[in-house]
Amino acid sequence: MTKIIHLSDLHFGAHDPRLVDKVEERIDAVKPDLVVISGDFTQRARTEQFQEACEFLTRLGKAGHEVLGVPGNHDIPLYDVLRRFLSPLTRYKRYIDETLCPYHDLPKAAVLGINTARSLTFKDGRVNEEQVAYIRDTFRHHPDDKPRVLVTHHPLFALPVGDGPELGKAVGRQEMALAAVADAGVDLLLAGHNHRASTHRADDLVTGAGNALVIQAGTATSTRLRDEEQSFNLIDIAASHDVSVAIQAWDGSGFADAHRQRFLRQAGDWQTENGRELAQADA
Numbered sequence: 001m002t003k004i005i006h007l008s009d010l011h012f013g014a015h016d017p018r019l020v021d022k023v024e025e026r027i028d029a030v031k032p033d034l035v036v037i038s039g040d041f042t043q044r045a046r047t048e049q050f051q052e053a054c055e056f057l058t059r060l061g062k063a064g065h066e067v068l069g070v071p072g073n074h075d076i077p078l079y080d081v082l083r084r085f086l087s088p089l090t091r092y093k094r095y096i097d098e099t100l101c102p103y104h105d106l107p108k109a110a111v112l113g114i115n116t117a118r119s120l121t122f123k124d125g126r127v128n129e130e131q132v133a134y135i136r137d138t139f140r141h142h143p144d145d146k147p148r149v150l151v152t153h154h155p156l157f158a159l160p161v162g163d164g165p166e167l168g169k170a171v172g173r174q175e176m177a178l179a180a181v182a183d184a185g186v187d188l189l190l191a192g193h194n195h196r197a198s199t200h201r202a203d204d205l206v207t208g209a210g211n212a213l214v215i216q217a218g219t220a221t222s223t224r225l226r227d228e229e230q231s232f233n234l235i236d237i238a239a240s241h242d243v244s245v246a247i248q249a250w251d252g253s254g255f256a257d258a259h260r261q262r263f264l265r266q267a268g269d270w271q272t273e274n275g276r277e278l279a280q281a282d283a
């Protein structure tokens, strides 16, 4: 069993320190093989906000946890225009990670992160040709029974934001990204940005998008909510065809299992454990 804690949208600078403590407590209790952080480490990409994020990562490291992170749109300075265009991710690289395409080859899962944050848009994301080539190359030689996990900040699909019918934007150059994901046989797509937890089947969202399970994390520690309490995901990968997602939701005093679902893939299609269509079982 491979355990992944999937955090997103920490937003240091607009965070609740109490929740940060409780996230760490839960991670220590779970002892995951990997902590994935799918972007928006900071609120405004300020040095002191990155320093707080860095201290959080240092504490995770000292407690023995491996971390894989990707930047979010909030990790690029917004108002400092010179820095935004000339050195958008310098602070991210200094305080979070030098690499923008981190890769962890775990014994029972391969996890790759790709940067979708860009200077030219305020909050949207995109992928480029070099990145989709890298996705294909990285996963090309993996055995089919080893789950492939791709992490981005921006979801590759248009997915719900908040409580209403509003959908967020899909990543820019979506068609190119989805072709690479299908070719590379990606099993799990992990993202954040919308501050809303949900799970979907790629092919239900875009016809022909392949067989990946699409897993969205809420915001773990931000105080700026969109109609949903803070949460993060605990993902148990038993095999490339057997994955459980347990939403760890803030209940006012700590994070606990609020919604757990097991997904089984048969003949290429993900189903919930009881056989219901996945689209009806969104969190």
Ligand SMILES: [Fe+2]
Pocket: 009, 011, 040, 072, 074, 193, 194, 195
């Ligand atoms: Fe965010």
Ligand SMILES: [Fe+2]
Pocket: 040, 072, 073, 074, 153, 192, 193, 194
């Ligand atoms: Fe974001």
